[in-house]
Amino acid sequence: MHTGSRTSSTSSLPVAIVGAGPIGLVAAAHLVARGETPLILEAGDAVGANVRRWAHVRLFSPWKYLTDPVSRELLSATGWSPPPEEHLPTGGELVAKFLEPLAAVPQIVPHLRLGRRVVAITRKGYDKLKTAGRERAPFELVARTDTGGTERYLARAVIDASGTYTTPNPLGASGLPAEGEVECRDRITYGIPDVLGRDRSRYAGRKTLVVGSGHSAFNTVLDLATLAGEAAGTAVVWAVRRRDVGLMFGGGSADALPARGRLGDALRRLVDEGGVDFVTGFGAERVVVGGHGLVVEGGGVTGDGRRAIGPVDEIVVTTGFRPNLEMLRELRTSLDPWLEAPVALAPLIDPNLHSCGSVQPHGYEELKHPERDFFVVGMKSYGRAPNFLLLAGYEQVRSVVCGLTGDLEGARAVELVLPETGVCSTDLIGASCCAPAPVALGVAGIATSGRCCA
Numbered sequence: 001m002h003t004g005s006r007t008s009s010t011s012s013l014p015v016a017i018v019g020a021g022p023i024g025l026v027a028a029a030h031l032v033a034r035g036e037t038p039l040i041l042e043a044g045d046a047v048g049a050n051v052r053r054w055a056h057v058r059l060f061s062p063w064k065y066l067t068d069p070v071s072r073e074l075l076s077a078t079g080w081s082p083p084p085e086e087h088l089p090t091g092g093e094l095v096a097k098f099l100e101p102l103a104a105v106p107q108i109v110p111h112l113r114l115g116r117r118v119v120a121i122t123r124k125g126y127d128k129l130k131t132a133g134r135e136r137a138p139f140e141l142v143a144r145t146d147t148g149g150t151e152r153y154l155a156r157a158v159i160d161a162s163g164t165y166t167t168p169n170p171l172g173a174s175g176l177p178a179e180g181e182v183e184c185r186d187r188i189t190y191g192i193p194d195v196l197g198r199d200r201s202r203y204a205g206r207k208t209l210v211v212g213s214g215h216s217a218f219n220t221v222l223d224l225a226t227l228a229g230e231a232a233g234t235a236v237v238w239a240v241r242r243r244d245v246g247l248m249f250g251g252g253s254a255d256a257l258p259a260r261g262r263l264g265d266a267l268r269r270l271v272d273e274g275g276v277d278f279v280t281g282f283g284a285e286r287v288v289v290g291g292h293g294l295v296v297e298g299g300g301v302t303g304d305g306r307r308a309i310g311p312v313d314e315i316v317v318t319t320g321f322r323p324n325l326e327m328l329r330e331l332r333t334s335l336d337p338w339l340e341a342p343v344a345l346a347p348l349i350d351p352n353l354h355s356c357g358s359v360q361p362h363g364y365e366e367l368k369h370p371e372r373d374f375f376v377v378g379m380k381s382y383g384r385a386p387n388f389l390l391l392a393g394y395e396q397v398r399s400v401v402c403g404l405t406g407d408l409e410g411a412r413a414v415e416l417v418l419p420e421t422g423v424c425s426t427d428l429i430g431a432s433c434c435a436p437a438p439v440a441l442g443v444a445g446i447a448t449s450g451r452c453c454a
Helices: 022-033 069-076 091-103 215-228 258-272 378-382 390-404 408-412
Strands: 015-018 038-041 116-123 139-145 150-155 157-160 188-190 207-211 235-239 277-279 282-290 293-300 306-312 314-317 374-376 415-418 422-425
Touching: 015 022, 015 139, 015 150, 022 038, 022 069, 022 091, 022 378, 022 390, 038 150, 069 091, 139 157, 157 390, 207 215, 207 293, 207 306, 215 235, 215 258, 235 306, 282 306, 293 314, 374 378, 378 390, 390 408, 390 415
Parallel strands: 015 038, 015 157, 157 374, 188 314, 207 235, 207 314, 235 277
Antiparallel strands: 116 139, 139 150, 282 293, 293 306, 415 422
């Protein structure tokens, strides 16, 4: 086994992983497969805490795109049977049939710490300013426990796979909360509520505004429309910033993921048939409480004057997510100024240039920061970009673990296997190597508020 960049003062320490979602647990699988010791710190009281928030939603991708070879090998040794390859699981099934069994693997479970929310990461004894001897110091992670206490852990390296689902973008079109948004938070939901299940009573018989143009919005609008057919008085208004919505509904029957194509088709029909009040070119600026509900005021995105939507009873915000960078304040990170992704990664994933199918292969080298042996992976590594693939995340952690264990050849041999196009490898960067590809997981695991992932 290679020793990588560890020093004598850190050689006995584990590699800390922040987050026990799909990417974090797969990172742990790769570490134990190489004889390394992980330390997995999960904020929730169970693995896959973020995925459980959208457990009711069915993914677009079948099982064959939702696991990785190293994890499957570890699981097979425990008698685990892989789910049917072509089945489209819900978020709940992903947890029950992959994440929970993987977390229970004997090589992983002793190193899992639940109810530990990491609030800060630093170098022990070194603030951000101090350089001399910095790389020889271990990392120190400060975690808040579910009982309100604080614990500190040392590690030789850190893999931050904490995701972005708990830090959604606000309603405000400017990137800041709209005026009045915080004050009305008891009537605003972020993400994908379980409209037809546990949250049914909140939306039945009421009028709801959904804001956002990605697949999180698609799922929510369609569920509300279904509820409207079952509960009298239920109505939905859907507002998006864009004016040109021609491509927003996806590729239909030509979509590489048929389930994603069907979703877009269903929503297009709903809009065409008047089943939803569809508002385009709207940027929210202010939420006003009136006698009959909430009114959202805003400007037209093309500067065509102020407009108002409402009154409505509830608002669902599906405008995407952003990384929590506060915990990294004492680390030396290098982030793109607008995507908030690693500088070398940003041009490979920029959603102004790339859909999820044209993202370039990337790994250890592109995910490096000035803080040696610190890596952000998974959805959080994409910053504010919505075009994340679960398959890309698995390849990220394979490459990073190779690098941390001294296998630089393996770390640099980065490739993405996309079923529609074969292998998209680093040798093909600059070529048109990624056509619309099957998507494993987007923001929130199944949905994005951006280009195409789901």
